[in-house]
Amino acid sequence: MGRSPRILLSIASTALIGWTAAALIQGNTDISQQNTLNVDVCVIGGGAAGTYSAIKSKDLNKTVVVVEQQDRLGGHTTTYVDPVSNTSIELGVAEYEDTSIVREWFARFKVPLYQYNITIPGVTSEYMDFHSGQIATPEQGDLFGAWDAFQTQVARYPFLDYSLDSVPFLVPADLLLPFGQFITKYNLQDAVPYFSLYGEAWGNFVTLPTLLAIKYFPPSFFNPATLYSGAPGALASKDNSLIYEKATKELEPNAPLSSTVLSMDRSAAGLVKITVQTPSGKKLICAKKLISTIAPLIDNLKGFDLNETESPIFNKFRGHSWYLGLVNTSGVPDNVTLINYGINNTNNFNIPVLPGVYDIFATVVPGLHFFSFGGNDSQPSFTQSQVKTNLQDTLTRLRATGSIPGSSEAAKAFNIIDFSSHTPYEVYVSSEQIAKGFYNKLFALQGQRNTYWTGAAFVTHNSAAIWNYTDQLVTKMWSEGQSTTALSLS
Ligand SMILES: Cc1cc2nc3c(=O)[nH]c(=O)nc-3n(C[C@H](O)[C@H](O)[C@H](O)COP(=O)(O)OP(=O)(O)OC[C@H]3O[C@@H](n4cnc5c(N)ncnc54)[C@H](O)[C@@H]3O)c2cc1C
Numbered sequence: 001m002g003r004s005p006r007i008l009l010s011i012a013s014t015a016l017i018g019w020t021a022a023a024l025i026q027g028n029t030d031i032s033q034q035n036t037l038n039v040d041v042c043v044i045g046g047g048a049a050g051t052y053s054a055i056k057s058k059d060l061n062k063t064v065v066v067v068e069q070q071d072r073l074g075g076h077t078t079t080y081v082d083p084v085s086n087t088s089i090e091l092g093v094a095e096y097e098d099t100s101i102v103r104e105w106f107a108r109f110k111v112p113l114y115q116y117n118i119t120i121p122g123v124t125s126e127y128m129d130f131h132s133g134q135i136a137t138p139e140q141g142d143l144f145g146a147w148d149a150f151q152t153q154v155a156r157y158p159f160l161d162y163s164l165d166s167v168p169f170l171v172p173a174d175l176l177l178p179f180g181q182f183i184t185k186y187n188l189q190d191a192v193p194y195f196s197l198y199g200e201a202w203g204n205f206v207t208l209p210t211l212l213a214i215k216y217f218p219p220s221f222f223n224p225a226t227l228y229s230g231a232p233g234a235l236a237s238k239d240n241s242l243i244y245e246k247a248t249k250e251l252e253p254n255a256p257l258s259s260t261v262l263s264m265d266r267s268a269a270g271l272v273k274i275t276v277q278t279p280s281g282k283k284l285i286c287a288k289k290l291i292s293t294i295a296p297l298i299d300n301l302k303g304f305d306l307n308e309t310e311s312p313i314f315n316k317f318r319g320h321s322w323y324l325g326l327v328n329t330s331g332v333p334d335n336v337t338l339i340n341y342g343i344n345n346t347n348n349f350n351i352p353v354l355p356g357v358y359d360i361f362a363t364v365v366p367g368l369h370f371f372s373f374g375g376n377d378s379q380p381s382f383t384q385s386q387v388k389t390n391l392q393d394t395l396t397r398l399r400a401t402g403s404i405p406g407s408s409e410a411a412k413a414f415n416i417i418d419f420s421s422h423t424p425y426e427v428y429v430s431s432e433q434i435a436k437g438f439y440n441k442l443f444a445l446q447g448q449r450n451t452y453w454t455g456a457a458f459v460t461h462n463s464a465a466i467w468n469y470t471d472q473l474v475t476k477m478w479s480e481g482q483s484t485t486a487l488s489l490s
Contacts (some may be wrong), residue, residue: 006325031275039063039254042274043288044261047075047454048466049293051247052105057291058250059108065254065285067141067276073251074228074244076425076461080326080418082365086418088239089363091324091370091420095234097220097464102235104466104479109246115230116236118227122335123362129343130394133401136341138350141190144225151219160215163459164467166444178433179213180206180348192349194224194466199340200358201322201425201461205375206348209431212259215460256283261303266290266449277301289477293455293470295424297320307449313441316433317457318425321355321375323387326418330360330395331406338404353377357394368417368461372462384419391416427457450479454485 039062043054046068054066070173076423077094095116096102106113127136157175159166174182183189183206199205199216226233231249248255259278268274274285294300296314306314308489332338338360340352352358355375392412397405429438446452452473456462459469 002413035281036284036286036420037065037254038286039065040287041065041213041289041291042067042272042285043291044274045292045294045455046073046244046255047293047455047471048069048077048258048463050075050291051244051476052467052470053291053293053454054255055108055247055253056471057478060474060478062478063254064251065256065287066251066309067259067274067285068255068257069260071258072241072244073248073255073257076422077240077244078324079239079241080421082368085365087365088397088449089326089365089370090236090240091326091418091433092374092422093240094389095222095236097222097462098233098235099220099464099468100469101471102464104235106243108337109243111237111242113237114237115232116234117230118242119230120362120364123337124335125138125337125339127339127354128398129341129402130338130357130398133397133403134343135352135401135403136343138193143194144192146188146190146432147194148222149186150191150217153182153186153188154214154217154219157211157214160211161220161351163465164215164439165334165443165458167211167434167439168439171435175209175211175214176435177210178206178418178431179208179210179398182213183349187207189349196349196351198222200372201320202376202428203320203354203374203426204348204351206351207377208428211431212428212460216462218460218462220464220466221462254444258443263303264290264305266305266451270450272450288450290451291477292451292473294452295427295455296453296457297427300424309448310445312447316429316438318340318377318429319380320377320426320428321379321381321423322425323373323382324370324420325384325385325387325391325416326363326368326370327360327391327414328369328415330369330414331399331402332360332362332369334362334366336404338398355382355390357391362381382421384416384421387419388416391397426461447477 041052041057041062041064045062046066050066051073054064057064074094080089080091103113126136129136159168193207202208217249222234256278259276262275263275264274270288272287272290276283276285297317298315298317301314340356340358342350342352344352354374358372358374360371363370371391373390375382399406454467454470454473459465
């Protein structure tokens with residue numbers, strides 16, 4: 001878990017007083033009127049897209065409820081606050097593109113933004129093969145030139161700038177290439193370390209459809225030349241969880257945390273009925289509209305009354321696994337960041353052997369490093385204990401080869417003091433599906449059955465892009481004449 005226990009306790013003790021609103025229960029016999037809530041919109045998932053959807057609807061004077069399975073809002077934003085120094089360490093979302101939507105969203109909560117610095121003074125990066133324990137010395141190519149060349153390619157596909165809703169029916173052949181082939185075709189190899197750093201959670205990213213890679217690195221993405229020179233271009237808050245804490249306070253008691261959807265009925269015009277399991281029992285939500293913001297994998301849509309159009313679409317999605325943790329006494333020097341480099345994986349741009357630890361980053365708090373761990377396509381999820389064992393084995397190998405100081409025995413001494421699962425992550429579909437018009441079918445669902453869909457699977461894993469898409473989706477959703485018809489934002 002990230003941090004946030006102070007908010008959670010306040011929610012739990014509020015006992016969901018809003019649920020006593022007068023009810024219009026249609027055919028649901030086992031839930032009392034006292035446990036029924038009538039609202040304009042029910043939002044499933046309270047991460048970046050869900051929190052934005054809820055607050056935007058509230059600001060448009062709509063009544064709203066957010067159903068969130070975790071014990072806090074924020075999704076992939078998870079902040080650890082060091083109790084000694086009171087310093088925040090982001091174990092999830094760290095920085096934002098400098099766009100008007102980001103500035104307006106933070107200003108909405110009166111949370112100041114600062115220029116983000118990717119580097120920590122005095123910290124150096126060392127490349128090692130975590131699988132063999134060997135030190136690696138990769139050649140430093142012309143990253144900035146390769147990035148510019150990549151962006152020249154990106155500019156050929158402006159329909160990907162906004163969301164995935166404008167993917168043409170006839171998809172350009174280059175976009176269907178595995179990204180590794182696209183990199184080779186356009187001589188972009190020198191940008192691979194940057195692709196690897198920001199795209200590490202994709203696992204074997206060289207197999208990802210190029211369309212999704214280009215969507216992930218749009219023209220507005222952090223330019224490495226800007227980022228590494230410290231020039232303005234990326235924003236961050238001193239504590240990225242603050243907007244979610246403030247949003248929770250505004251939404252309560254209508255943000256039931258630790259809650260999941262049990263069943264749903266979207267068959268009536270203008271009414272969605274959702275039965276939800278909350279810590280204080282089953283509740284019935286009657287909403288005019290539903291916004292789903294969760295990763296739309298079929299397993300994650302449990303409780304949804306998916307029909308014969310929706311199921312085959314969501315069935316195509318696959319996800320990756322990604323876990324982050326904070327460790328102390330790892331033995332890695334405070335001024336060193338370790339990056340996993342697959343020395344022998346030369347055919348695949350030296351991406352690391354997976355499942356495995358991607359990197360072990362220095363933080364601003366002495367003694368603390370954070371690490372990230374990912375699986376491969378055949379292993380979808382891991383327990384914290386499995387991740388810990390892998391990290392332990394990694395540190396043992398690095399010590400045995402002398403790549404980091406300390407005895408192999410000492411590698412067992414570290415503690416994981418914070419851990420967060422970001423699985424499923426990078427929800428994707430194959431090139432074959434994209435070629436068959438997957439995204440046209442997906443976006444044709446907008447507005448059908450009083451339901452609207454947003455989140456990373458519809459845009460990409462970029463907070464600014466998600467907020468931008470969600471802002472327009474919610475605005476159009478509440479505009480006249482859009483309530484029951486399919487919605488096109490293109
Ligand atoms: C480690 C990490 C670092 C990142 N860093 C950055 C960054 O620096 N800058 C940036 O712009 N982007 C970053 N991203 C990407 C960004 O966080 C995501 O794109 C964004 O959070 C996705 O928002 P979302 O609303 O689609 O999903 P999420 O934020 O994941 O929200 C989904 C929410 O739904 C909940 N949920 C899921 N299933 C259910 C269910 N069945 N029932 C109820 N609730 C459910 C989840 O608990 C979660 O709270 C990062 C992501 C990760 C994982």
